[in-house]
Amino acid sequence: MGRQAMVAGNWKMNGLPQNNSELLKALAQKDFAQLSCALVVCPPTVFLSQVGNELPAEFKLGAQNVSAQAQGAHTGEVSADMLKSVGCEYGLVGHSERRQMHHESNSDVAEKTLALLQQGITPIVCVGETLSEREADATMTVVLQQLKAVARVLSTEQLAKIIVAYEPVWAIGTGMTATPEQAQQVHASIRGWLREQIGEQSDNITILYGGSVKGSNAAELFAQEDIDGGLIGGASLNADEFFQICQAAG
Template sequence: MRRKLVAGNWKMNGSLAANAALVAGIKESLPADVCDVAVCVPAPYLAQVQGAVAGSAVALGAQDMSAHAAGAYTGEVSAAMLQEFGVQYVILGHSERRAYHGETDAAVAAKTVAALKAGLVPVVCVGETLEQREAGQTNEIVGGQLDVVLAALSVEEAARIVVAYEPVWAIGTGKTATPEMAQEVHAMLRARLGAKSAEAAAKVRILYGGSMKPDNAEQLLAMADIDGGLIGGAALKAADFLAIIKAAA
């Protein structure tokens, strides 16, 4: 039985004051032991949020990292740096990074390897565009994105990742895949994990991302292969984020 994970992707949002209020609101009403919970925050706020979540069941996450360990990579942040701030999860290959920063499947795979070697849990994002879906290419694109990552991992490493299926057409648009549409892709992704190892298929949590909100979370999270959510806008309001966490019960 996979324990569900609800992770907030704050994206480039927040301020010292807003973060303090948001984390306090989450902690105040966090239901005990419903699922794993994480907040993935902008890098400058890692120290602040590390302090704010200390002693609570909320884990800290980052939104990207370098594949390199150290050196002349201006603007980059390494896995070891994230670890110094108590980071447990790191989102990799979000479609916004693929689209605006030219991140390739190979780059996402290299980052995944580096994250695992450092003991972080990579949340590997995959997803298709509307054009690709309409052209019937969803499985080829989304499955292919995962396959490139899996090819770079050992069997043991593959069982330690988290996957997030985020249809690009559902990100920041308010459009959501129906639970059945999402389940179909999640089942395909689990089969790809199974081709790597039965352990990976059984253990890896596949999150749904892309406009998950309180009013659709329960139905999505009820699907057999949806093991949690990577939450965008709704993670910025404590009440909405908490409602999604409760829907994972």
């Protein structure tokens, strides 16, 4: 497989300078150098500079959000070139919390994806269905609607550069996790759809799973053929747990 395994930690709205330093020091004491997977940490925007300066060498810096706008009268927003200026190499877009709490539409997510790519930042595009959508057998309809909106604004070359994170909304922060078989089924369908868009390059696209991933279930999830690692929420705030998850990704 040409694609690289990855584990990305999404700190969400957690952290203060002292706590951040303690977590990063604890991570620095782990032997991440033995692992071949890519490692990313996405702290809150106000801590990007601090975390970027203190991150262990094996890690890359990611953002949790970005504005679709380049600059101007957008109070409270942060542009892709600003993220680039503080060292971000990755950026989350379309996380279900942004879609639900901040009413981001599929087209909003697509524009943000494009904004990141135009600055050379790799977007981690989050997709996923709610419990009611899964129970209505609408999982792939919803997920593909989310991906099609992104594909509409990207060239095939740009589409080949994204990372996809499948996060069933019903499994985020709930303790419920999709079974490895459920997750693999969706991942395989996503890769099949990508193959229709960009051909064999789809085999190189990293597709992450997110949704209550822990040290105890990571190995079984990551063993699936089309699951290339994880987007980790709460467990990324615990150095021991996060390292265990990263070890499962290899």
